[in-house]
Amino acid sequence: MSLAIELKSITKRFGSFVANEDVNLAVESGKIHAIIGENGAGKTTLMNVLFGLLQPDEGEIWIDGEKKSLPNPAAAIAAGIGMVHQHFKLVPSLTVAENVFLGMEIRKGGLIDHAAQIKKTAELSKQFGLQVDPNERVGLLSVGIEQRIEILKVLARGARIIILDEPTAVLTPQESRELFQTLRGFVAQGMTVIFISHHLEEVMEVSDNVSVLRLGKNVASRPTAELTKSDLVQLMVGRLVSFDRLPRTPTAGKTMLEVEDLWCRDDRQLQALRGVSFGVRAGEIVGIAGVAGNGQTELAEVLSGLRPSSHGAIRLDGRAITGLTARDIRAAGVGHVPGDRLVRGVDRNASIAQNILMGRQDKSPWSKHGIIDRGYLQEQTQTLIKRFDIRAQGPQSTAKSLSGGNIQKIVLAREFTGGGNCLLIDQPTRGVDIGAQEQIHGEIMRQRDAGKAILVISVQLDELIRLADRILVMFGGTIMGEISGDRVDEEEIGMLMAGVIPEPRSNTVGAA
Amino acid sequence: MSDRFDSFFGQALAILFALGLGALVILTVDESPMRVLVTLLNGAFGSPERIAGTLLQTTPILICGIAACISFRAGLFNIGIEGQLFMGGFWATWVGFSFNLPPALHLLLAMAAAVFAGMAWIAIPAFFRARYKTNEVVSTILANYVAILITSYLTINWFKRSGGQSETPPIFESAYLPELFSFSRLNWGLIIGLALALAVHFFFTRTSRGYAISEMGANPKFAEYGGIDIKKQTFLVLIASGAVGGMAGGVEALGVHHRFMEGFAPGFGFDGVIAALLANGNPIGTIFTALFFGALRSGSLLLEVDTTASREIITVIQALIILAVSAQITIRRKASDSTAGERRWKF
Numbered sequence: 129m130s131l132a133i134e135l136k137s138i139t140k141r142f143g144s145f146v147a148n149e150d151v152n153l154a155v156e157s158g159k160i161h162a163i164i165g166e167n168g169a170g171k172t173t174l175m176n177v178l179f180g181l182l183q184p185d186e187g188e189i190w191i192d193g194e195k196k197s198l199p200n201p202a203a204a205i206a207a208g209i210g211m212v213h214q215h216f217k218l219v220p221s222l223t224v225a226e227n228v229f230l231g232m233e234i235r236k237g238g239l240i241d242h243a244a245q246i247k248k249t250a251e252l253s254k255q256f257g258l259q260v261d262p263n264e265r266v267g268l269l270s271v272g273i274e275q276r277i278e279i280l281k282v283l284a285r286g287a288r289i290i291i292l293d294e295p296t297a298v299l300t301p302q303e304s305r306e307l308f309q310t311l312r313g314f315v316a317q318g319m320t321v322i323f324i325s326h327h328l329e330e331v332m333e334v335s336d337n338v339s340v341l342r343l344g345k346n347v348a349s350r351p352t353a354e355l356t357k358s359d360l361v362q363l364m365v366g367r368l369v370s371f372d373r374l375p376r377t378p379t380a381g382k383t384m385l386e387v388e389d390l391w392c393r394d395d396r397q398l399q400a401l402r403g404v405s406f407g408v409r410a411g412e413i414v415g416i417a418g419v420a421g422n423g424q425t426e427l428a429e430v431l432s433g434l435r436p437s438s439h440g441a442i443r444l445d446g447r448a449i450t451g452l453t454a455r456d457i458r459a460a461g462v463g464h465v466p467g468d469r470l471v472r473g474v475d476r477n478a479s480i481a482q483n484i485l486m487g488r489q490d491k492s493p494w495s496k497h498g499i500i501d502r503g504y505l506q507e508q509t510q511t512l513i514k515r516f517d518i519r520a521q522g523p524q525s526t527a528k529s530l531s532g533g534n535i536q537k538i539v540l541a542r543e544f545t546g547g548g549n550c551l552l553i554d555q556p557t558r559g560v561d562i563g564a565q566e567q568i569h570g571e572i573m574r575q576r577d578a579g580k581a582i583l584v585i586s587v588q589l590d591e592l593i594r595l596a597d598r599i600l601v602m603f604g605g606t607i608m609g610e611i612s613g614d615r616v617d618e619e620e621i622g623m624l625m626a627g628v629i630p631e632p633r634s635n636t637v638g639a640a
Numbered sequence: 641m642s643d644r645f646d647s648f649f650g651q652a653l654a655i656l657f658a659l660g661l662g663a664l665v666i667l668t669v670d671e672s673p674m675r676v677l678v679t680l681l682n683g684a685f686g687s688p689e690r691i692a693g694t695l696l697q698t699t700p701i702l703i704c705g706i707a708a709c710i711s712f713r714a715g716l717f718n719i720g721i722e723g724q725l726f727m728g729g730f731w732a733t734w735v736g737f738s739f740n741l742p743p744a745l746h747l748l749l750a751m752a753a754a755v756f757a758g759m760a761w762i763a764i765p766a767f768f769r770a771r772y773k774t775n776e777v778v779s780t781i782l783a784n785y786v787a788i789l790i791t792s793y794l795t796i797n798w799f800k801r802s803g804g805q806s807e808t809p810p811i812f813e814s815a816y817l818p819e820l821f822s823f824s825r826l827n828w829g830l831i832i833g834l835a836l837a838l839a840v841h842f843f844f845t846r847t848s849r850g851y852a853i854s855e856m857g858a859n860p861k862f863a864e865y866g867g868i869d870i871k872k873q874t875f876l877v878l879i880a881s882g883a884v885g886g887m888a889g890g891v892e893a894l895g896v897h898h899r900f901m902e903g904f905a906p907g908f909g910f911d912g913v914i915a916a917l918l919a920n921g922n923p924i925g926t927i928f929t930a931l932f933f934g935a936l937r938s939g940s941l942l943l944e945v946d947t948t949a950s951r952e953i954i955t956v957i958q959a960l961i962i963l964a965v966s967a968q969i970t971i972r973r974k975a976s977d978s979t980a981g982e983r984r985w986k987f
Contacts, residue, residue, distance in 0.1 A: 434864065434865060453867070453869065454864060454865060454866075455867030455868070455869065456867075458867045459867075464865070466865060471861050471862075472861045472862055472864075473862070473865070474859075474862060475855055475858045475859040475862050476859075477858060477859075478855070478858065485851060486855065486863075486866035487866040487867050489848040489851050489852055490848050494848075495847075498847050499846055499847055500846055500847065500848055502846070
């Protein structure tokens with residue numbers, strides 16, 4: 129077995145943040161090697177180091193048994209490495225062949241030899257089974273074909289080792305299957321493929337070997353055949369070290385939020401929710417667990433009125449709220465802490481006071497006869513800054529001048545004081561420092577004890593165990609199972625997150 | 641606060657830079673930049689009559705600028721103000737010469753016709769922008785040409801004054817917008833413009849609706865999440881902007897020309913857009929940028945009399961200012977991080 133790539137003790141830091149820590153990675157030549165991990169686990173950083181886009185702070189890169197330094201992508205390309213990025217870099221008004229040879233045009237007598245470029249593109253396309261018409265304009269083509277062109281660009285530059293960064297994120301299932309075919313063709317011709325993903329199914333289907341990154345470290349590298357999907361989930365999510373559940377008394381009352389057979393599509397018009405049903409009672413926190421991208425965000429968007437559902441019913445305190453606008457759902461008493469707080473949660477250029485005002489600008493006493501009561505707004509903002517411990521100079525500080533944790537506290541301060549009886553909280557502490565995490569968790573518990581019905585969505589399992597009375601596990605747009613918050617079995621959750629229904633306890637779990 | 645200072649400072653620097661370039665252009669025609677500047681200032685502010693003349697030119701630019709501010713604050717770009725002005729001017733004139741009514745009522749009705757014409761003229765682009773996200777920049781610009789040609793057609797083929805040039809009959813005096821001084825055609829339009837600037841400023845800084853619309857302009861996803869009906873507000877904002885654009889035409893027709901003719905108000909709509917852009921969409925700032933453009937226009941009249949420079953030099957200077965300011969805005973936007981909520985100048 130020869131190694132196409134060997135990374136030795138790679139460490140990459142951004143300021144105080146360590147994106148890759150002491151990562152060792154060995155990629156066999158002629159194999160498809162998957163790199164899997166949650167968002168932010170350091171996959172893309174590691175690949176950018178390998179492609180010469182980033183310089184490692186420590187460590188060595190060996191390619192085909194030779195130690196190399198890769199100061200820039202040109203050096204990586206010269207060493208036979210090609211990278212297909214998540215976001216394509218194509219010129220829509222040029223033809224396929226012109227795009228493939230952009231920057232390295234074939235010339236004849238000082239002019240671009242279009243005929244040769246077209247011929248070469250057609251040859252590559254045939255050799256590797258990447259069907260394209262070299263004369264077509266890129267602007268007219270589908271995403272799947274654009275990706276083929278990106279791959280052809282890499283091949284035209286003579287790559288023998290091809291890195292694909294989350295190649296299936298933009299593809300339909302049919303296009304993904306075709307891509308996998310292509311990748312198998314590459315290794316059959318002796319090339320090496322590195323495939324980055326956070327989709328278990330794909331990794332199981334297409335890869336020979338897999339490495340799992342978690343929090344910047346390589347936690348396992350094995351032949352894929354030796355692993356099951358639930359093994360992978362456990363490696364990705366990590367062993368649950370701390371079960372420090374927040375103390376609580378049972379307070380659950382009547383069912384406030386009821387969801388019945390809910391379906392919806394995502395931005396690519398693919399099914400994101402497939403018949404989700406559950407209930408949240410007053411004074412109860414229900415957690416939604418799952419690997420990112422299994423319909424959790426879409427669920428929060430549908431419940432808050434930001435995304436239409438295609439089927440199913442949502443009831444709040446017995447009243448149907450299905451299909452209402454975001455405004456009406458707010459008015460009915462649902463607060464929403466969005467997952468992408470910098471995009472939806474705040475206006476970064478506005479002051480804290482202006483951010484607090486959102487959604488209540490038409491309500492007395494915030495405004496009277498359509499005129500905002502600025503005195504009241506200042507006073508209330510000041511009170512909320514104190515109560516939620518927002519570290520800022522005052523109500524007029526802009527949101528963007530604050531840290532991530534303090535921006536999240538602005539969102540919580542606004543949504544938790546809206547007077548509703550139901551809260552949707554998507555990723556309560558993503559990107560928030562430990563101190564602020566404690567405070568945010570404490571505030572969520574206070575809301576629970578005050579009798580609100582709370583749905584918490586998080587990709588951090590330990591956070592859900594801390595907070596939730598019950599945990600629902602989502603996979604592929606459905607709820608795979610429910611686990612009581614005080615009896616969490618990490619193996620069971622891992623199986624559910626991987627889409628496997630665990631065998632009943634009474635049966636002996638046989639080694640397959 | 642410091643952001644606002646930066647933007648003001650940057651804008652001022654851009655204008656100075658453009659004026660410097662303008663000086664170079666003047667040198668190429670063997671004229672002294674200093675003499676041109678003095679002549680311009682003299683032409684614009686040299687006597688009470690000249691000041692009144694400057695304010696007369698400022699008025700339509702100011703009102704058009706306010707129309708532009710309304711759309712800019714919502715993150716929308718009504719570039720069709722010129723067309724709305726032509727439509728407003730024509731229909732105000734039509735009411736002015738077709739009916740003979742008591743003074744106040746006649747003026748009010750003629751002005752209402754101008755406002756309504758402006759709203760009607762932006763209604764189609766506004767509907768398509770709100771419903772289908774059709775780019776309003778393109779549709780409103782195209783509507784300009786249609787408006788100018790339609791009003792011209794109506795004037796020549798339907799309402800041409802017998803014996804005269806390509807113009808409508810004069811309006812009755814009962815529809816005149818009263819003049820402010822005996823020595824100038826300067827009229828109540830200026831007061832209307834100033835009042836509008838204050839009212840729009842108040843609207844955006846103090847009212848709930850104004851807050852909602854500003855947030856829609858600053859970060860539409862945040863506004864949508866907060867329960868603001870983006871489609872409805874988009875439509876209403878563009879209609880309001882068109883209404884003010886139409887009003888600018890009404891003021892020109894009823895206050896200055898007292899009739900409608902071909903080439904009724906050359907470029908006031910575009911100057912208004914630029915004035916608003918220079919003022920960063922702030923209506924109070926637009927008062928001053930409109931005055932600046934008004935002074936350039938009015939000062940340039942004396943320029944041809946007293947110097948060898950052609951008044952086209954003013955057009956050159958204006959173009960340089962637009963270039964410098966857009967460059968400045970682009971640079972500033974690139975310097976600040978370009979994540980969410982910074983699409984106010986998406987041009």
